[in-house]
Amino acid sequence: MSQPSSTTVPPGRYGRTPSDEASTDRRLRLVGLVLGAALVAFVAWAGFSYINETKVSGELTGFTVNSDEEIDVRLAIRKPADVEGVCTVRAQAEDGLEVGRAEFRFPQQDDSLHRSVTVRTMDRATSAELMGCSAAGQEE
Numbered sequence: 001m002s003q004p005s006s007t008t009v010p011p012g013r014y015g016r017t018p019s020d021e022a023s024t025d026r027r028l029r030l031v032g033l034v035l036g037a038a039l040v041a042f043v044a045w046a047g048f049s050y051i052n053e054t055k056v057s058g059e060l061t062g063f064t065v066n067s068d069e070e071i072d073v074r075l076a077i078r079k080p081a082d083v084e085g086v087c088t089v090r091a092q093a094e095d096g097l098e099v100g101r102a103e104f105r106f107p108q109q110d111d112s113l114h115r116s117v118t119v120r121t122m123d124r125a126t127s128a129e130l131m132g133c134s135a136a137g138q139e140e
């Protein structure tokens with residue numbers, strides 16, 4: 001048996017040619033570069049938003065049930081001194097139903113406050129919960 005004298009093979013018979021691989025490599029590098037740039041941009045945006053966000057936080061430090069119509073709630077609020085804070089408190093009955101809700105504003109020029117506020121209720125409250133605090137104008 002004699003071997004064919006020609007060394008050419010049909011195109012695509014034994015895989016891709018080096019020029020096809022180079023084109024694919026360039027395309028993959030471009031896709032990786034675009035996705036990497038998008039990831040860096042997202043991380044930068046998230047970090048900038050987190051750092052520049054006006055933070056107002058609060059903590060419920062205690063409560064006293066005064067009567068069937070009101071409950072006193074003690075709050076500790078931390079905020080920038082030049083920002084007005086707004087905190088929402090709710091009162092709950094023994095069965096877990098909400099019997100009162102109130103929003104309180106803290107315009108004081110202090111960065112740390114300890115205040116007692118009164119929530120009016122429709123029935124006897126047995127507990128109070130701080131729903132959250134935010135800067136005035138950023139309420140949800």
